[in-house]
Amino acid sequence: MTRAPRAAPSALLPILFLLLSMPARAGEEAPVLSLDAAVGEALGANPEVQAAEYAWRAAAHVPRQVSGLDDPTLSYEAWNTPNAFTFDRAESNIYSVGQKIPFPGKLGLRGKAARLSARAEEQRFAQKRLEVAARVTAAYADLFQAERDLEIVRRYRELARALADSARARYESGEAAQQDVIKADLERTRLETELNDLEETRRGALARLNALLDRPQSAGARAAADLPLKPIAVAVDALERAASERRPAVRAASLEVDRAETERRLARRRYLPDFEVRGSRWINEGADNGYGALLVVNVPWVWRGKHDAANAEARERERAARAMLRLEKNVATGGVRELYARADRARRNAAIVRTALLPQARLAFESSLAGYGVGENDFPSVIDAFESLRYLETQAVDEVAVYVRARAGLEEMVGEPIP
Numbered sequence: 001m002t003r004a005p006r007a008a009p010s011a012l013l014p015i016l017f018l019l020l021s022m023p024a025r026a027g028e029e030a031p032v033l034s035l036d037a038a039v040g041e042a043l044g045a046n047p048e049v050q051a052a053e054y055a056w057r058a059a060a061h062v063p064r065q066v067s068g069l070d071d072p073t074l075s076y077e078a079w080n081t082p083n084a085f086t087f088d089r090a091e092s093n094i095y096s097v098g099q100k101i102p103f104p105g106k107l108g109l110r111g112k113a114a115r116l117s118a119r120a121e122e123q124r125f126a127q128k129r130l131e132v133a134a135r136v137t138a139a140y141a142d143l144f145q146a147e148r149d150l151e152i153v154r155r156y157r158e159l160a161r162a163l164a165d166s167a168r169a170r171y172e173s174g175e176a177a178q179q180d181v182i183k184a185d186l187e188r189t190r191l192e193t194e195l196n197d198l199e200e201t202r203r204g205a206l207a208r209l210n211a212l213l214d215r216p217q218s219a220g221a222r223a224a225a226d227l228p229l230k231p232i233a234v235a236v237d238a239l240e241r242a243a244s245e246r247r248p249a250v251r252a253a254s255l256e257v258d259r260a261e262t263e264r265r266l267a268r269r270r271y272l273p274d275f276e277v278r279g280s281r282w283i284n285e286g287a288d289n290g291y292g293a294l295l296v297v298n299v300p301w302v303w304r305g306k307h308d309a310a311n312a313e314a315r316e317r318e319r320a321a322r323a324m325l326r327l328e329k330n331v332a333t334g335g336v337r338e339l340y341a342r343a344d345r346a347r348r349n350a351a352i353v354r355t356a357l358l359p360q361a362r363l364a365f366e367s368s369l370a371g372y373g374v375g376e377n378d379f380p381s382v383i384d385a386f387e388s389l390r391y392l393e394t395q396a397v398d399e400v401a402v403y404v405r406a407r408a409g410l411e412e413m414v415g416e417p418i419p
Contacts (some may be wrong), residue, residue, distance in 0.1 A: 027129035030220030035140050035227065035404075038213065043129055045214040052121075052128035067111025071097040073278075091285050094292070097310040098278035106274075109266040116259035123252035130248065130412040136212050137408035142205035144223035145401035149394050150198045153191055156390045163386070166372075167379055180379035187383060227404050229347050233419045236340045243332035247415035250273070250332055253325040260318035267314035270307040273297045335413040343406035350399035353392055361389040381416045 018284035043049055077094040171181050210219050244250060280292035300307055368385040372378035411418050 006024050010299055020067065028345055029301050030222050032224060033140075033221040034167040035137065035222055038140050038209065038221075039133050039136050042213050042247040046132050046212055047214060049125075049128055049132050052125040056118070056121040056125040059114075059121040062118060063111045063114035066114050067107050069102075070100045070109070075278075080271040093283040094280050096278050096280040096292075096294075098276055098294070101277065103269060103272040103274055106266065106269050106272075109262055109269070113259050113262040113266065116262060120252045120255040120259065123255065126415075127248035127252065130415060132212065134408040134412040136209065138405045139205055139209040139212060139407075140223060141227070141404040143209055143221070144227060144404070145397055146198055146202035146205055147223055148197065150398040152200060152390065152393045152397070153195050153198060156190060156386070157188060157191040157195065159386070160191055163382065164188055171328060175375065177379075183379060183383055187386070223241060227400055229400060229403055230352055231347065232340065232343060232407070232410070236337060239336045240333045241419070243336045244329045244415045244417070247328070247332045247413060250325070250328045250415075253321070253328040257318070257321045260314070260321040264311070264318050267307075267311045270310055271300055271304075273300055292411045327388070332413050339406045339410040339413060343403050343410060346399045346403035346406060351405065353396045353399065358389075358392050358396065363384070363390050365389045373418055 073096075075094075075096045075098065077092075077096070078091040079094070164181065166189075167180040167184045171178055206221060207217060210217050274297075276294075276296035278294040278296070280294070282290045282292060284290070306376065365382075365385040365388070368377050368382045372379060372382045407418065
């Protein structure tokens, strides 16, 4: 039986090389969302950011409340003693106005503590903005990585299909073993399962991004085709100093230390008495009218134990605040070192893969494929070169995503954009 002629393997070479450079087409394309636009949208719409802002604005109204005097009191008394009390007649009618006055300095310390707390809330709001921006960037990088990996794997799936056709043609002409056909089909099938995994990853990244942007989960978006790899122009030591001084979380912890110190000073004033003054007007039946004055002083030394406990509590809270400040500084400086190293490594690796390894891998694949076409190479060597080239293409994308995530985390640690 005469078989239908098939294309020679050498005739497939231009097609295979074309497939390597073809962009894979998606069925339905969503609008492209830039990284800057995503971050800006999240900072305006994210519920966590809004909640932190409202908490700060609420705290800003506390100082005026706690630093003011209690409301004055008005009172009325009717006296008939020693006669029985009747509602239509009293021997004396007493009208009084009173005011409680804390010991001097207490109200000022309460107001100062509240102002420090409000300023700490403002810094926590600023920190929340940085955290959300970093999380948006990480989700965006995940989406970028999944989309680019999907494009790569789709291209290589078509390439694997072309290789399978080539191997089948050689097998039918008696120039190759059936094992070559099976290996090519196996590679194509494996790429199909990898596409399913990557599609799941893409959907998960888009779901996280939509949640951070407070968008409906049905909203679609695509990442940009590429992300910049700008070198970090600031030395790591300078970034560490900036993080330990300007990171909002560190500033908030420092303000909490100041607040705890103020609360401790206030606790020591619990041993000092508070006052209440009252002035009265007496309207007397059958006698001269008159005025009265009353001074009330509490005695804090009787139940001293509760005031001792309050001072002990304030002392421990101050120690806790100082420990939290050290923790925040350690988190900031340690995070800077780790993320700087990760970003620098990813940028360098991406440059090496793009400029050196990928061109070499393409040449190796082309050489292996050409050798297979004339019978000089076996099919497993073609598959090995195929896998090496695909791995390097995905590695280039992965290193870009790692760099973008690390740089965003670094800016969150430092507390400001990095040039």
